[in-house]
Amino acid sequence: MDTRELETTAALAQIELREGDLARLGEAVSQMLAYFETMNALDTEGLEPTTHALVKDNRTRPDSVAESILADALIEQAPEREDRFVVIPNVL
């Protein structure tokens, strides 16, 4: 994979490539993709893709009101907060 493709992919993945990352991670990514291409030797014409081994249908449940006991405990995990709000840098 060339440097531009790698940088585009990293930007989409919201990862910064820093000094030295380009060579090291770039090589590992290219090696994986080249390996994936070995699948092309296999004829898969006309086969249905398997997205899930055993799940065949969508499952729904009644839309009923229930209490969540987790909300406050989860909010407390935020790195920075004010009351029940999560603080982030200015958006505008």
Place this chain on the structure above:
Amino acid sequence: MPSDWTRFSAKLEAYKAYALPLEKTIGSFLSFRPDSPASSAGELAGIPFAVKDNIAVEGFPLTCGSKMLADVISPYDATVVARIKAAGAHVIGKTNLDEFGMGSSTENSALGRTSNPWDATRVAGGSSGGSAAAVAAGLVPFALGTDTGGSVRQPAAFCGVYGLKPTYGVLSRYGLTAYASSLETPGIVAKDLGLLETVFHAAKGRDPNDQTSLDAESSTARPVKTIAILDGLSDLDPAVTAVYEQTIEHLKELGYQLVAVTLPTLEYAVPAYYTIAMAEASANLARFNGIRYGHRPVYAENHESLVRQSRTEGFGDEVKMRIMVGTYVLRSGFQDQFYTKAQKVRTLIRNDFAKVFGQADALLTPTFPVPAFVHGDKTMNEFQQKLADKFTVTANLAGIPALSFPAGLAGGLPIGMQLAAPAFAEARLLEVAAAFAGRVPVADCPGTSLDWSK
């Protein structure tokens, strides 16, 4: 059931005198709290267990072996943990793993180093390396892990204990930190097969919080008569070949009929597996952005920069590589070439298994082509470790159950063999493994003991 463990609370000080020095050498836990309160009711009453640190346990950290989540404490229990607790067992620690379950050695953990209790210069395997090491060292009688492509079975094989990857959906994934959702399942590591079975039955079944969870169908339970073996296996370490051949002889002498079969798609299972796993990982790990929880940079000018810095600083190299590959194969224009292709290969693998199980009740293969390798082994780098996953990933692609069992020793190291069966036929795996253990008892890891319970 090993009766010694029910005396755990009464013998706590003796246990700690045994466990704490040993744990210093092997490093199986990321958090270790032997004093956690025990329960006195239920079929597992008083028995302690350990949980891989990517599965939620209320009040314990949930680090996933990552700097990203180093400070996160779980406010709830995963369904499998809650069910095992309800049966009377109690959690005494969270075990080390490759970051987010990505690896085969536990060397990708950002938070600790785990060594094999059989030989501390060697790895415990991965990604559930801490769980397997803790069980092998006699620090807990059983532990939970997760298995996305072999992460319960391979460390179990390296450490000389049992590792069960059940049928996809039979153990709920609620409370697991998602890596590759269509492939992964909780799994159980234990040294005692009867205990493993009790834990499995306590934990299994449909869960309203996991829409892919399933009730096990029992119709496939029948005595095993025929076992398939693969024709023309190559690329195995001589130690693994030797134990594999001995295992076949033992199974013949136990009266099983062995049938040679082929899995024509086996060589393509690993690229298909990693294409799917990395694609799903890139989507699942998008949630880690340093906003609601997890690592946040000291300073960020704006929201975008906060997310980017959080991920860049929080994730290790292997995780970044997998996210980037996954992002690439899902980019418009590349999806058919990689992702859809891999899903079609997955169809072929399922078809292969359907044929095999038309001819035999179960399939025997080695769990991993080599025994536990030494820390930092250059011949088993990250890429080579992935190639070696071929026997284990097939079960995840097909969603079928598989069990790694201790089959013998070679050069002082345990070697594991794997049995696979059709969906919901876990009973067949346990039945054959129990018969085998009647002939070849599970070896004790040198230096481990249950004397503290006396």
